[in-house]
Amino acid sequence: MNPTATTTTCAECKLQAHCLPAGLDAGERDRIDSLMSKRIRVHRGDALYNNGDDFVSLYTVRTGFFKTSVSCDSGREQVTGFQMAGEILGLDGIHTGHHQSDAVALEDAEVCSIRFDRLETVSREIPAMQHHLHQLMSREIVRDHGMMLLLGGMRAEERLASFLLNLAARLRTRGFSACEFVLRMTREEIGSYLGLKLETISRAFSRLAALGIIEVQQKHVRILDIHQLEHVEQEEALAA
Amino acid sequence: MNPTATTTTCAECKLQAHCLPAGLDAGERDRIDSLMSKRIRVHRGDALYNNGDDFVSLYTVRTGFFKTSVSCDSGREQVTGFQMAGEILGLDGIHTGHHQSDAVALEDAEVCSIRFDRLETVSREIPAMQHHLHQLMSREIVRDHGMMLLLGGMRAEERLASFLLNLAARLRTRGFSACEFVLRMTREEIGSYLGLKLETISRAFSRLAALGIIEVQQKHVRILDIHQLEHVEQEEALAA
DNA sequence: CGGCAAGTTGATGACAGTCAAGCCGGGTGG
DNA sequence: CCACCCGGCTTGACTGTCATCAACTTGCCG
Structure with a gap:
């Protein structure tokens, strides 16, 4: 149906430039391919993960659209972001080893899952990969600060x-x-x-x-x- | 004056357990010591860094108290956090290589500076260090999501x-x-x-x-x- | 075609913002 | 040593923005 859904490697993926491999050379990109344990389909309305789930993998959106949200004990829910193709889900799970938010598909979606332990291993071998991961996490922090500015005033x-x-x-x-x-x-x-x-x-x-x-x-x-x-x-x- | 200000290594520092070396063994901790390029004093009201400055180092607060803030073109300022002993400053700079916020001392303070390129090098050698850094960044993301919840509702x-x-x-x-x-x-x-x-x-x-x-x-x-x-x-x- | 979720619009009210006056406390200089 | 001054804080009166409640419309899907 969707042509991008049939490709199997980062090298063939049109999203390359906006996804995890952005800025890496061909050899490095092939290493990332080796990390992609599997592709997961998520139906509209279903959760990719929920608050409290064990954290194992990061996910990159291949097709579809997600929202992430946190909620406090009193039931109030706060949407913390909307993710589209090429964007990363799951960074909040690294801290405690458990996801700290929910990620729900807003339309039928497909994601690539990347085992985080393996990503760390590859990061140790490829400095560009390592730095890229750090930039991704830093970008998320900067983005969140921008949201605080928006919400604050x-x-x-x-x-x-x-x-x-x-x-x-x-x-x-x-x-x-x-x-x-x-x-x-x-x-x-x-x-x-x-x-x-x-x-x-x-x-x-x-x-x-x-x-x-x-x-x-x-x-x-x-x-x-x-x-x-x-x-x-x-x-x-x-x-x- | 302040006894902790006279120690020179992480091993001797009382803040160890709450700072970057938390959870590392003695050998690993010594590697971190090798990263600490210098200690910096910041007077009350002075900035440790400003929005737009080149990003070179992360900083851990040794003594004193900081605020970080972002501001938009229309002049509005949003405080994004308050940092006390053992907490990290500067993560927002990784993304673009330039700091994206201001960090100002709320009282006379001292910080340890850690060159980020060297921290990445050591992270490649010591998996525990690497994972610890990732956890730190993830914690910041989780914290920010909590702030969004607070500010949102x-x-x-x-x-x-x-x-x-x-x-x-x-x-x-x-x-x-x-x-x-x-x-x-x-x-x-x-x-x-x-x-x-x-x-x-x-x-x-x-x-x-x-x-x-x-x-x-x-x-x-x-x-x-x-x-x-x-x-x-x-x-x-x-x-x- | 019916039913329901999502969206629009209006009337009213609550909470925080704004403007303003006064208070407190610490530091400076006469 | 005291008086003054100034920044930071408190409190009051009033206003404005957004929340709430409610009625109604739209559009989608079975």
Whole structure:
């Protein structure tokens, strides 16, 4: 069905440049291939792993779309990220040897699993691989700090604007249209991610649409004026 | 002045158990000692590094207290963490080779600097060291996800309560009193960290004090009822 | 075609932000 | 040694943004 799903090695995979092997030479890449223990299919709505599961492998998304979330004892759930093709899942499990979050497929998906103990072994042999792994983990930390900035102070429309811009940028690097796309998640999931309620997300969409910055029809979004979207704070002042 | 400031090796350092060498055997620890290029003094209010600086080393706090923060173009600043003895600074620099945040001393401090390229070299030789580094980075990711949960949905008093509990726990593992301590940061810095304004922090302190859960006198805090502090959500319902 | 999940929109209210005034405490200089 | 000053903190009154509750619409899938 999906052609990329039939390739079996990183060397043949179109996602190479955005995935774990990014920046490695051919020989090094072949070593990674040797790590890929297996490919796993996850159906829409199913979990790749859950909080508390033993941590064995990292996963790279091959096709499909995931959300990761943490929850506290009082039942509140916080979506911590959305992952698309080429992105890594499972880094939170390294700390204690148990996953500290849930990873759920938002559409039928396929991931490559990489045993972490073997990845460490290969990292010891290939400095580029080692450094690359460290960069990946550091990137996740930097990304999380950006989310803290967003959650700590931004208003609803700013949050949504930066969410859309982030999504657009990630789609663009994968060769998809950056200004027109289909959301894979519900308003409630976006709200959980951005620290808002679903009604507020809905209203923020409507408002950005009314300002002529985007067009929204349910899950279909088109960015009409990316420059204005990047300056939503000012636009808000302008509208007042 | 400070006795720990005169020791020169990890083996002699009292912080061993809470610092980078935690969990390593004596031989491995000696390898870490070989990494410690130098010790750096940072005066209260001075930066250990700033956003954009070249990333060369990680730092472990020896004495003193730091805050790290990121800021966006519109000038808003978000404190991303407070670091005390034994904790690591600088992980955000690995990704791009440039620090992505500021690290400022909240009181006169001393840190050990560890050249990251050398740490990677040693990691390749000592699997335990390698895994330990990965655990450290993963812990930072897990911590950040916890902050996202806090920033995403908690009310002011819950945020302050979990901040105080976290501080208490970290002080306890270092042998300090967990129920009585002096805050090293201002209300404004706490507010930035917790996504609130300083007035709200002040009110939250007053309210927790009025409920008999804590005692506050400026920067001096005493936890009177740690169990109640852990259940502030319920207490709030109770008070209504 | 029916049923249900997801999304929109409106009315109202709560919580934290803003603005403002005053207090406390520590350090400095007369 | 005291008075002053200034940063940090507290408290009050009012406002604004987002949450909540509720009614209704849309669109999808069996």
